[in-house]
Amino acid sequence: MGEPGVKEVLSLEDLEAAGSVKSGRKHILSILVENKPGVLTRVTSLFARRGFNIDTLSVGPTDDDHISRITITLDGANHPIDQVTKQLHKLVNVLKIRDLEPTGAVSRELAMFKVAADGAQRAEVMQLCEIFRAKVIDVTKRSIVVEVTGTVDKIEAFERNVRPFGLIEMMRTGEIAIARGRGET
Amino acid sequence: MRAVDAVLECLKAEGVDVVFGYPGGANIPTYDALYDSGIRHILVRHEAGGGHAAEGYAKATGKVGVAFGTSGPGATNLVTPIMDAMMDSVPVVFITGQVRTDLLGTDGFQEADVIGITMPAVKHSIMIQHPNEIPRALHEAFHIARTGRPGPVVLDIPTDLSKADIDYVPITDVRLPGYQPTTEGNVKQIRQAAKALAAARRPVIYAGGGVILGNASEELVAFCRADRFPVTTTLNGLGGFPAPDPQWLGMLGMHGTRTANYAMDEADLICCIGARFDDRITGKLSEFAPRAKFIHIDVDPAEISKNVPAHIPIVGDCKGILAKLKAEYDELGADPARLSDWWQRIEGWQGKHPLAYEDSHDEEIKPQRLIEAVYEATGGDAIITTDVGQHQMWAAQYYHYKFPRQWISSGGLGTMGFGLPAAMGAAIGCPEKTVVCITGDGSIQMNAQEFATCAQEGIPVKVIISNNGYLGMVRQWQELFWDKRYSSVDMGEFPDFVKLADAYGCTGVRLTNKGTLVDDLKAAIATPGPVVVDVRVTREENTYPMIVPGEAARDMVG
Ligand SMILES: Cc1ncc(C[n+]2csc(CCOP(=O)(O)OP(=O)(O)O)c2C)c(N)n1
Ligand SMILES: [Mg+2]
Numbered sequence: 001m002g003e004p005g006v007k008e009v010l011s012l013e014d015l016e017a018a019g020s021v022k023s024g025r026k027h028i029l030s031i032l033v034e035n036k037p038g039v040l041t042r043v044t045s046l047f048a049r050r051g052f053n054i055d056t057l058s059v060g061p062t063d064d065d066h067i068s069r070i071t072i073t074l075d076g077a078n079h080p081i082d083q084v085t086k087q088l089h090k091l092v093n094v095l096k097i098r099d100l101e102p103t104g105a106v107s108r109e110l111a112m113f114k115v116a117a118d119g120a121q122r123a124e125v126m127q128l129c130e131i132f133r134a135k136v137i138d139v140t141k142r143s144i145v146v147e148v149t150g151t152v153d154k155i156e157a158f159e160r161n162v163r164p165f166g167l168i169e170m171m172r173t174g175e176i177a178i179a180r181g182r183g184e185t
Numbered sequence: 186m187r188a189v190d191a192v193l194e195c196l197k198a199e200g201v202d203v204v205f206g207y208p209g210g211a212n213i214p215t216y217d218a219l220y221d222s223g224i225r226h227i228l229v230r231h232e233a234g235g236g237h238a239a240e241g242y243a244k245a246t247g248k249v250g251v252a253f254g255t256s257g258p259g260a261t262n263l264v265t266p267i268m269d270a271m272m273d274s275v276p277v278v279f280i281t282g283q284v285r286t287d288l289l290g291t292d293g294f295q296e297a298d299v300i301g302i303t304m305p306a307v308k309h310s311i312m313i314q315h316p317n318e319i320p321r322a323l324h325e326a327f328h329i330a331r332t333g334r335p336g337p338v339v340l341d342i343p344t345d346l347s348k349a350d351i352d353y354v355p356i357t358d359v360r361l362p363g364y365q366p367t368t369e370g371n372v373k374q375i376r377q378a379a380k381a382l383a384a385a386r387r388p389v390i391y392a393g394g395g396v397i398l399g400n401a402s403e404e405l406v407a408f409c410r411a412d413r414f415p416v417t418t419t420l421n422g423l424g425g426f427p428a429p430d431p432q433w434l435g436m437l438g439m440h441g442t443r444t445a446n447y448a449m450d451e452a453d454l455i456c457c458i459g460a461r462f463d464d465r466i467t468g469k470l471s472e473f474a475p476r477a478k479f480i481h482i483d484v485d486p487a488e489i490s491k492n493v494p495a496h497i498p499i500v501g502d503c504k505g506i507l508a509k510l511k512a513e514y515d516e517l518g519a520d521p522a523r524l525s526d527w528w529q530r531i532e533g534w535q536g537k538h539p540l541a542y543e544d545s546h547d548e549e550i551k552p553q554r555l556i557e558a559v560y561e562a563t564g565g566d567a568i569i570t571t572d573v574g575q576h577q578m579w580a581a582q583y584y585h586y587k588f589p590r591q592w593i594s595s596g597g598l599g600t601m602g603f604g605l606p607a608a609m610g611a612a613i614g615c616p617e618k619t620v621v622c623i624t625g626d627g628s629i630q631m632n633a634q635e636f637a638t639c640a641q642e643g644i645p646v647k648v649i650i651s652n653n654g655y656l657g658m659v660r661q662w663q664e665l666f667w668d669k670r671y672s673s674v675d676m677g678e679f680p681d682f683v684k685l686a687d688a689y690g691c692t693g694v695r696l697t698n699k700g701t702l703v704d705d706l707k708a709a710i711a712t713p714g715p716v717v718v719d720v721r722v723t724r725e726e727n728t729y730p731m732i733v734p735g736e737a738a739r740d741m742v743g
Pocket of ligand 2: 574625626627651652653654655656657
């Protein structure tokens with residue numbers, strides 16, 4: 001009782017509801033899970049069951065053999081993110097969840113583009129690659145395969161620019177992200 | 186020792202004295218170990234019966250229930266009880282046999298991906314990969330099932346691994362880095378809640394099954410008595426606050442009392458304890474309790490602000506939280522007189538809208554009257570299990586529950602067929618109690634095979650069938666919302682339940698005399714062994730009052 005700064009009697013009108021709000025921005029969830037069979041299914045099945053929509057998903061090992069990292073991006077305009085993370089936390093194999101702020105993390109995605117590039121077009125495509133610092137990783141007579149690494153914006157910009165040349169195929173890994181600064185993600 | 190012998194050792198270490206199950210090829214090793222283990226096994230007649238019996242046992246005793254099933258169809262028959270246990274947070278460990286590891290993924294005989302099939306229906310599940318993992322996995326399963334928000338855990342053991350030899354070392358520590366339920370409520374939040382309660386003019390305490398699961402009934406009562414707080418509970422919370430009582434408003438929700446629902450509607454502060462704002466409680470969500478601020482106490486943080494945003498969330502075990510909340514509240518010295526207007530309003534509703542029905546003017550037995558008669562015949566002391574339908578709602582309305590774990594029903598999933606096996610589990614868990622299953626003519630047929638189990642094992646459950654010859658609840662909806670087009674709800678007069686009981690080796694009686702109903706019920710209940718009582722009730726009676734699905738609670742009908 002009588003804590004400084006705390007009113008004795010509180011007015012109900014002043015109480016504000018917490019949680020369940022949609023942030024309206026993109027979220028990157030970095031999830032550490034136990035490296036056991038079926039864990040990815042548990043995570044994705046939870047998203048499906050609760051009606052949460054995954055935009056991108058990528059899974060890979062970490063520096064610890066027993067632990068994998070799942071990176072999921074989703075749209076905070078459609079989902080109450082705190083519900084998503086709280087439900088994820090209930091999975092016994094989920095060890096840690098970070099909801100990364102886009103400003104507090106650096107994120108990258110890898111994409112590969114197969115582009116029609118014969119004759120005269122080829123030079124133009126190569127020029128475009130240079131601008132985007134994309135790497136040509138396979139060349140045939142009528143096509144080239146290009147690797148682009150970068151932010152989602154960069155990859156999407158490259159896609160827009162390369163499309164007119166004849167985009168045969170595109171593959172994207174989904175984003176991974178790491179917290180800025182010294183602290184662990 | 187064989188891994189299966191270790192399984193039995195672990196069960197003993199967990200204090201398990203009874204298992205409900207059914208054997209088959211893939212779990213014969215487990216049954217071999219069970220043979221001279223000293224643990225009682227109840228051979229049910231269908232795995233679902235075993236699963237629900239384990240639930241009934243867990244709900245009645247607070248201990249973890251255990252159910253066994255074989256691979257494939259044995260395991261898929263357990264899916265309904267697993268989901269049921271999930272929805273009502275019942276601690277049950279399900280142990281299924283699985284095909285040999287070399288057959289996994291080959292569509293081997295009686296192979297089913299049990300872990301996959303049950304994934305969205307479990308609190309956790311473990312597929313055994315190596316026999317040495319078995320003891321630890323078992324204790325983890327119990328730990329997870331029992332702690333935090335309880336729930337079902339499935340353990341799937343391939344048959345070759347269960348036969349393997351292992352070095353069994355008793356496990357005394359369970360470490361799960363990804364599982365650390367919060368138990369202690371935040372002190373500041375509790376203090377804030379106490380202050381809000383002291384400031385409230387129209388508070389309502391809305392308690393749910395969490396109070397029962399958390400063994401917090403005593404604390405709930407003490408807290409509610411700290412002032413004259415009006416109390417309502419959900420279906421699963423019945424018995425958490427003793428009824429009848431001057432502070433008791435009755436159950437809330439779809440078939441709750443008008444008083445409870447109106448009080449929620451006009452409340453300025455609702456203190457939710459171990460409940461989850463399910464649609465059967467709120468009615469039309471956007472019009473639910475429009476004037477209220479919410480304190481939400483729950484052990485599962487994901488429940489908070491899931492359906493209704495909380496103003497004061499408190500995560501943790503409600504037992505400790507309620508004790509602290511009462512202490513904080515007592516310190517504030519709130520003036521009870523501030524609630525007199527509120528009580529006046531509440532008493533107005535109570536006077537105007539008591540739970541009532543019109544009794545028949547002839548020999549016909551009204552189903553509501555049947556429940557009242559059961560209440561009288563048992564002195565209000567029996568453990569009541571129910572099935573699902575109108576009889577369930579009448580059993581919730583017209584029997585008064587005065588102690589926790591007295592009311593055992595399938596709330597979240599609404600599983601017909603739950604009542605009889607759940608009663609078996611309760612009777613085995615609480616042999617000193619009278620256990621009555623109130624069921625319907627439809628529901629009882631979903632697990633009637635368990636009459637044989639009761640007869641063989643001498644499980645003295647008293648099954649009372651509110652027999653309206655209809656899938657009554659569905660008929661009611663068709664009457665009210667589908668122009669009385671009674672599509673596939675008439676069950677006729679089949680079977681003859683007295684003969685059926687007889688065939689199964691139970692005592693069967695049919696009661697038709699309204700005047701002697703209570704005495705006849707007393708006599709039936711006093712009959713040793715399992716008894717089936719068939720009572721023909723009014724065919725087309727409706728369960729009222731009712732929140733029309735999708736409508737606001739204040740617009741209840743009937
Ligand atoms: C397994 C299952 N199937 C279907 C339903 C849908 N349902 C809910 S109540 C009900 C009627 C139950 O009839 P009965 O047991 O005779 O009870 P009554 O309503 O007549 O009292 C049905 C079919 C259900 N709850 N569970
Ligand atoms: Mg019926």
